[in-house]
Amino acid sequence: MLTTLTAPDSNGDGPAGDRQDVPDRLREAAGEIKEELGSALEAARSQLVSLRRDIADVRAAVEELRPRPDATAETAATEVSAEHSALLKTTARVSSASLLCHRDIWEFITAHAGRHPHFRVPPQVADEGDERIRAALSGRSLIALLISLHSTKHTASDGDGDRELATTLYERIEESLTGLTPSGKPVTITLDDRTAPAPNTLTAESGTEAGGKPENTGTPPASTEQDADPGEEAGPATA
Known part of the structure; x- marks a missing residue:
């Protein structure tokens, strides 16, 4: 645009002719810029489409490499x-x-x-x-x-x-x-199962104390003498 605006007039009319040609030059420069932007935009769109295709190919390759779960499981x-x-x-x-x-x-x-x-x-x-x-x-x-x-x-x-x-x-x-x-x-x-306590065999079997001695229950032993006949009275002692 600067080149177009600062270029000398081909007719050689001088400053007055340059001022008259400014709008035409601006329109011409704007048209060139529009064409360049359109070309750049089209190229960017083409690159974007190509990039999307590459991404789709990479995803497909990753899916093929990913281990598949066992169908039975x-x-x-x-x-x-x-x-x-x-x-x-x-x-x-x-x-x-x-x-x-x-x-x-x-x-x-x-x-x-x-x-x-x-x-x-x-x-x-x-x-x-x-x-x-x-x-x-x-x-x-x-x-x-x-x-x-x-x-x-x-x-x-x-x-x-x-x-x-x-x-x-x-x-x-x-x-x-x-x-x-x-x-x-x-x-x-x-979830706290434990082993059963061991049975106390010393007290459960014969009730004897350790060492084989009979357990003292605190009850006096029964008399071994035969009870006298309740109908008999004790007589006087004989000489």
């Missing part, structure tokens, strides 16, 4: 038995359940059920001692937990521990939800 995970569905309906009737377990079990629960949209981590987890915790789970969170455990039971590998843990937790929750009534005590799910 996916089918097993989506299958829901009538018993499992009935258990979920029963769980929906629970307002709140108290869960007592070890901290490691709680970590396993939150790692698996925490990704489910129905699971809610309780705001407080009480310390019960001996590395145990007590958490209050809503019925909705229990449903999420049961769904996650059910899926893990069918998708986890044998012997890695996840299937065994999921099965045990699932069965224990199922046992705790049997016999629900509108009134009664809150549901308590306990």
Whole structure:
């Protein structure tokens, strides 16, 4: 544009002729700029279309390289038995359940059920001692937990521990939800099995003390003499 405006007049008319030609020169310069912008815009559009095609090709290549889940495991995970569905309906009737377990079990629960949209981590987890915790789970969170455990039971590998843990937790929750009534005590799910105390064989068998001596019961021994006939009176002593 500057070149067009500052170029000398080809007719050589002088300053007056230059002033008259300014509008024409401006229109000519504006037309050239418009053409250049149109060409640049068309080139940018062409590059954008080519870039979109390259992105689509990259996505397709990534999808082909991404490992596909096992079809058998996916089918097993989506299958829901009538018993499992009935258990979920029963769980929906629970307002709140108290869960007592070890901290490691709680970590396993939150790692698996925490990704489910129905699971809610309780705001407080009480310390019960001996590395145990007590958490209050809503019925909705229990449903999420049961769904996650059910899926893990069918998708986890044998012997890695996840299937065994999921099965045990699932069965224990199922046992705790049997016999629900509108009134009664809150549901308590306990995972704290312990060994039974050893029986006290010393007191259970013969009642003898240690060392084989008879146990002193505090009762005097019975008399070994034969009782006299109650009808006889004691006579005078004979010389």
